[in-house]
Amino acid sequence: MGKQATKGTPREPEVPEKEHYERLSSFRWQLRRFLRFSEDACREEGVTMLHYQLLLHTQGFAGRDWASIGELADRLQAQPHGVVALVTRCEQSGLVERRASARDGRLVEVHLTVAGRRCLRRLAQKHREELASLAAVVDAASDL
Numbered sequence: 468m469g470k471q472a473t474k475g476t477p478r479e480p481e482v483p484e485k486e487h488y489e490r491l492s493s494f495r496w497q498l499r500r501f502l503r504f505s506e507d508a509c510r511e512e513g514v515t516m517l518h519y520q521l522l523l524h525t526q527g528f529a530g531r532d533w534a535s536i537g538e539l540a541d542r543l544q545a546q547p548h549g550v551v552a553l554v555t556r557c558e559q560s561g562l563v564e565r566r567a568s569a570r571d572g573r574l575v576e577v578h579l580t581v582a583g584r585r586c587l588r589r590l591a592q593k594h595r596e597e598l599a600s601l602a603a604v605v606d607a608a609s610d611l
Contacts, residue, residue, distance in 0.1 A: 494608035501601045508593045512586055517543070518557055521550075522587040525563065525577050533566070533576040562586060 502516075509519045524542040525534045534542070540550040554577055557563045562583035568574035579587065 490608045490610075494604050497601055497604040501597050504597050505594060508590055512590055514560070514562070514586060514590075517553055518560070518562065519587070519590050521553055521557055521577075522562060522579060522583055523591070525579055525583075526587065533578045535574055535576060539577060557583070 505519070506516055509516050512519075514522075520543060521539060524539055526532060527542060528534055528538065536547055536550050536554065539554070540547045543550060543553075545553075554563060554565065558565065561580055563577050564580055566576045566578055568576050
């Protein structure tokens with residue numbers, strides 16, 4: 468049972484501790500399964516997970532089809548210099564291209580190439596079904 472809430476202290480959830488652990492365990496297991504699936508799907512396409520995530524994040528901003536190095540670093544939770552190296556590898560693989568911004572010459576825009584768009588489309592389609600199964604587990608874990 469949950470403890471009595473004292474003034475200003477939130478109440479603990481009413482979920483029994485064992486059930487809480489079971490839901491968290493299931494969530495972590497399904498999350499790891501999804502990540503493993505993603506690693507395998509990327510490998511089949513000849514790219515790494517980071518390549519895929521970079522391709523995806525170039526398309527993650529409303530109203531445009533590119534991202535800056537700083538935005539990609541934020542989305543990837545990486546240092547900008549590491550993202551520059553990743554962009555270089557993706558560029559050498561023909562997946563992205565850098566362009567100087569028409570509005571701000573200091574800004575470099577990272578755009579997908581035709582090959583990068585095709586690769587992203589195939590991988591996103593593969594991930595769609597796996598995401599649906601993961602969503603159900605996230606819902607159950609968030610009911611805690």
